[in-house]
Amino acid sequence: MAEVNEAVKERSMVIQKEMLAELFTELSTAKEKGRKVVYTFVPGNLTELILALDMLPVYPEINALQSGMRKKSASYIKDAEKMGFSEDVCTYVKCDIGMMLNGNIGPTGEKLPDPDLLLLSYTGCFTFMKWFENLEKLYPGVEIAMLHTPYQEDGRITEDQITYMVKQLEEEVIPKLEKVAGKKLDRARLAKMLENSSKAEDLWVKVLHSAKTVPSPIDSYFAGVYYMGPLFTAFRGTERALEYYQELHDEIMERQAKGLLPITPEGEMKEERFRLLVEGPPNWTNFREFWKIFYDMGAVIVASTYTKVGGVYDQGFRHDPDNPIESLARYCMGCYTNLSLPQRVDLLEHYIKEYKVDGFLINSIKSCNSFSAGQLLMMREIEKRCGIPVGFIESDLVDPRYFSYANIKNRLESYFQMLAQRKSILAQQPTTEKA
Amino acid sequence: MTGIKQPPARLAEILRTCEQLAFDLEFTHAKAWRKAADDRLLVGYLPIYVPREVIHAANGLPVGIMGVGDHKRIIKGDAYYQSYICHLPRGIIEMALDSNLEDFDGFLFPAICDCVRNLSGMFKLAQKGKFTRYFDYPQNFKEHIGGTFFRELIETVESDMFKLNGVKVTPERLNHSIGLYNRNRSMIEAIYDIRQEFPWRLSAVDTYYILRAGLVMPVEEHNAILEEVLELIGLDHGEAMDNIRVVVTGSFCEQPPIGMLKSMEMAGCYIVDDDLMLGSRWTQGDVDDTTDDPLGAIVTAFLEKSPSSSAVYDVGNPKGARLVDLVRHRHADGVIFCAASFCDPALLDRPELQKACDAAGIVHINFQFHENTGQFKVIKEQAGTFSDSIKLWV
Numbered sequence: 001m002a003e004v005n006e007a008v009k010e011r012s013m014v015i016q017k018e019m020l021a022e023l024f025t026e027l028s029t030a031k032e033k034g035r036k037v038v039y040t041f042v043p044g045n046l047t048e049l050i051l052a053l054d055m056l057p058v059y060p061e062i063n064a065l066q067s068g069m070r071k072k073s074a075s076y077i078k079d080a081e082k083m084g085f086s087e088d089v090c091t092y093v094k095c096d097i098g099m100m101l102n103g104n105i106g107p108t109g110e111k112l113p114d115p116d117l118l119l120l121s122y123t124g125c126f127t128f129m130k131w132f133e134n135l136e137k138l139y140p141g142v143e144i145a146m147l148h149t150p151y152q153e154d155g156r157i158t159e160d161q162i163t164y165m166v167k168q169l170e171e172e173v174i175p176k177l178e179k180v181a182g183k184k185l186d187r188a189r190l191a192k193m194l195e196n197s198s199k200a201e202d203l204w205v206k207v208l209h210s211a212k213t214v215p216s217p218i219d220s221y222f223a224g225v226y227y228m229g230p231l232f233t234a235f236r237g238t239e240r241a242l243e244y245y246q247e248l249h250d251e252i253m254e255r256q257a258k259g260l261l262p263i264t265p266e267g268e269m270k271e272e273r274f275r276l277l278v279e280g281p282p283n284w285t286n287f288r289e290f291w292k293i294f295y296d297m298g299a300v301i302v303a304s305t306y307t308k309v310g311g312v313y314d315q316g317f318r319h320d321p322d323n324p325i326e327s328l329a330r331y332c333m334g335c336y337t338n339l340s341l342p343q344r345v346d347l348l349e350h351y352i353k354e355y356k357v358d359g360f361l362i363n364s365i366k367s368c369n370s371f372s373a374g375q376l377l378m379m380r381e382i383e384k385r386c387g388i389p390v391g392f393i394e395s396d397l398v399d400p401r402y403f404s405y406a407n408i409k410n411r412l413e414s415y416f417q418m419l420a421q422r423k424s425i426l427a428q429q430p431t432t433e434k435a
Numbered sequence: 436m437t438g439i440k441q442p443p444a445r446l447a448e449i450l451r452t453c454e455q456l457a458f459d460l461e462f463t464h465a466k467a468w469r470k471a472a473d474d475r476l477l478v479g480y481l482p483i484y485v486p487r488e489v490i491h492a493a494n495g496l497p498v499g500i501m502g503v504g505d506h507k508r509i510i511k512g513d514a515y516y517q518s519y520i521c522h523l524p525r526g527i528i529e530m531a532l533d534s535n536l537e538d539f540d541g542f543l544f545p546a547i548c549d550c551v552r553n554l555s556g557m558f559k560l561a562q563k564g565k566f567t568r569y570f571d572y573p574q575n576f577k578e579h580i581g582g583t584f585f586r587e588l589i590e591t592v593e594s595d596m597f598k599l600n601g602v603k604v605t606p607e608r609l610n611h612s613i614g615l616y617n618r619n620r621s622m623i624e625a626i627y628d629i630r631q632e633f634p635w636r637l638s639a640v641d642t643y644y645i646l647r648a649g650l651v652m653p654v655e656e657h658n659a660i661l662e663e664v665l666e667l668i669g670l671d672h673g674e675a676m677d678n679i680r681v682v683v684t685g686s687f688c689e690q691p692p693i694g695m696l697k698s699m700e701m702a703g704c705y706i707v708d709d710d711l712m713l714g715s716r717w718t719q720g721d722v723d724d725t726t727d728d729p730l731g732a733i734v735t736a737f738l739e740k741s742p743s744s745s746a747v748y749d750v751g752n753p754k755g756a757r758l759v760d761l762v763r764h765r766h767a768d769g770v771i772f773c774a775a776s777f778c779d780p781a782l783l784d785r786p787e788l789q790k791a792c793d794a795a796g797i798v799h800i801n802f803q804f805h806e807n808t809g810q811f812k813v814i815k816e817q818a819g820t821f822s823d824s825i826k827l828w829v
């Protein structure tokens with residue numbers, strides 16, 4: 001159980017907080033300082049390209065999730081629905097558009113600058129295209145660049161796909177970025193950034209891998225979403241991100257060496273009862289309550305697919321300074337939601353084995369067909385292949401109408417009971433049988 | 436006797452056949468065609484578009500799989516889909532788990548949304564068909580970028596088929612197939628043109644039966660049907676009603692139940708254009724069937740002659756303006772937005788399309804449906820009110 005005490009502020013947390021504060025200050029003064037602003041998506045983002053051209057990235061998905069955490073999303077979503085968006089569609093889109101209708105006020109209370117460029121890195125989600133088609137009309141005259149990332153339908157990245165991506169990047173995306181930035185891309189600077197990315201990615205993978213130890217020093221889902229922030233968004237490729245991941249890595253290695261358990265908002269966990277793998281994004285509107293249900297029960301998420309939406313680095317991919325554009329192309333195509341369903345199932349199976357997982361849980365998100373469509377078949381496949389208890393809950397990202405605390409808690413409690421029973425049965429069996 | 440000319444008996448006969456074929460979820464006709472020769476292949480495809488010409492040239496029958504509508508009870512399919520996912524894929528999985536799709540050699544899943552995309556993976560996991568492809572057509576429309584990628588994509592399908600039947604798609608074969616599909620599309624457009632002037636000669640529902648039947652038979656047979664239909668609706672029959680003319684949009688994938696279309700018509704709306712069978716009408720105009728590189732012609736046609744669609748990136752060619760043009764071209768009085776519930780592509784396009792209609796002074800109404808919706812009273816009432824208000828005020 002988690003011990004209630006003052007939340008410990010690790011140095012890495014302080015660094016991340018400072019990084020975010022600096023970014024938002026830069027954004028709030030971007031227009032007066034003549035900095036160009038690029039709106040883009042998290043999966044398959046081209047942050048190094050944006051930063052190498054001295055532009056500032058804004059991620060509408062992050063705005064939406066932050067609005068969810070700040071309890072503003074419900075009214076933003078309603079405003080977008082009044083404008084004609086159906087109750088049925090992705091709430092990230094509606095939350096973002098609602099936020100825009102309400103003055104685009106960011107988490108610091110200051111207005112986010114309008115985009116100079118919409119960079120539609122169309123990776124792993126069809127809705128992205130619809131989202132930016134809408135934004136393009138809501139910001140009349142804004143420049144827009146499209147990068148169509150082919151899906152790994154055959155379970156691999158093909159040469160044709162790479163050529164298609166590289167051509168788009170070289171002939172369409174980079175020229176458009178340069179046009180908006182008003183300068184040529186400095187390829188040496190890009191290579192340096194990709195080198196930084198690659199080093200940070202190494203450290204990130206070590207952080208993820210730390211959860212293989214029993215007990216795990218980290219929660220790879222609830223805390224993982226904080227850990228992944230700098231690498232998945234505005235900071236990949238920067239020295240600052242490298243500094244952050246070095247610090248995070250060192251802290252976690254220290255925790256691991258000491259046999260400490262994950263940190264939660266209520267302090268350190270004292271017992272690891274269940275090791276879980278979670279598929280699907282978390283709910284943001286009730287994030288803390290949601291997390292608490294798990295740590296109160298001693299459940300640690302040792303691996304998750306959501307922390308792979310910005311890159312499946314733990315399977316070997318690294319940005320490559322010697323092959324910059326192709327590696328950006330490979331990066332985009334390799335993000336989790338751009339994997340085929342068979343690849344996703346294989347990856348889940350791999351995590352179950354590698355991370356000594358007791359149970360597999362799906363948090364199925366109403367908004368997100370990219371994640372959710374097919375999850376029930378994936379669940380059956382995992383049950384069949386791995387024989388571990390599977391659980392299924394439903395919620396939404398930022399629409400509080402679809403988060404029923406009582407319902408989710410009930411379901412999770414029954415699920416944890418099932419896990420506990422299975423554990424005690426397994427404990428009574430001779431070791432050979434267990435294997 | 437009123438003096439109203441009765442529809443030709445032959446038309447009624449054709450319509451009966453087409454209705455039966457359109458909703459034969461056992462695909463009996465297509466399967467019988469497949470069995471007649473060893474090197475024939477059945478390639479099922481989902482909405483919206485695949486280059487059927489290529490499948491035809493490879494001695495395949497492209498079979499459109501448009502969902503089960505209200506013609507099959509979903510028993511297993513619901514266990515594969517959460518309640519907030521549209522209805523179409525659960526019917527298709529139901530068919531795949533039953534025997535409906537047996538004898539199909541391959542399946543193509545066009546890149547129109549994440550449900551269809553992930554359904555392609557479900558077919559792979561469930562090992563359905565000898566090949567399964569997510570047909571990821573380009574969203575880049577430059578010949579040497581998106582065009583090259585599209586060509587490679589089509590060549591992959593050609594090679595999938597070649598491995599099964601050894602039939603090579605030669606330029607001659609492909610040009611021949613292109614010609615047949617050009618004829619098919621031009622006759623369909625001719626039917627829409629006649630209906631624009633005389634919508635009472637062939638109802639929207641009857642038009643739908645004719646087009647949907649075309650998804651499950653060889654194009655040669657469908658062309659023969661279309662020829663006859665064109666001739667028959669060229670004859671004067673029926674009587675004009677005091678109806679408004681509407682364009683129905685948003686139903687390009689999951690199909691509204693027939694009862695819904697009938698309700699709109701009965702409520703006083705002539706549906707003069709729609710996107711129900713958009714895949715059969717995809718290329719706007721002919722594909723060149725006279726070149727040495729017919730595959731190149733198909734690619735160019737996709738890049739340059741694709742219609743307005745939620746599945747195609749619209750920057751530089753906004754869908755709103757294209758919808759307004761269509762309404763004007765068809766002299767329609769209004770638009771019925773008619774999308775499947777939980778259909779992100781259609782529903783996310785709707786606000787901008789509505790805005791474009793508002794700016795052009797085009798009135799519109801909005802419905803959502805499931806393919807198996809069974810109650811149409813409200814739809815009929817609302818469509819009736821819409822029609823009356825147009826008659827009164829516009």
Ligand code: SF4
Pocket residue numbers: 061090091092093124125126127128337367368369370371397
């Ligand atoms: S559908 Fe999913 S991946 Fe796409 S924008 Fe919405 S939440 Fe993000």
Ligand code: SF4
Pocket residue numbers: 521522523524547548549550551688689775777778779780781
């Ligand atoms: S109805 Fe819409 S969401 Fe459903 S499969 Fe078709 S295009 Fe996708």
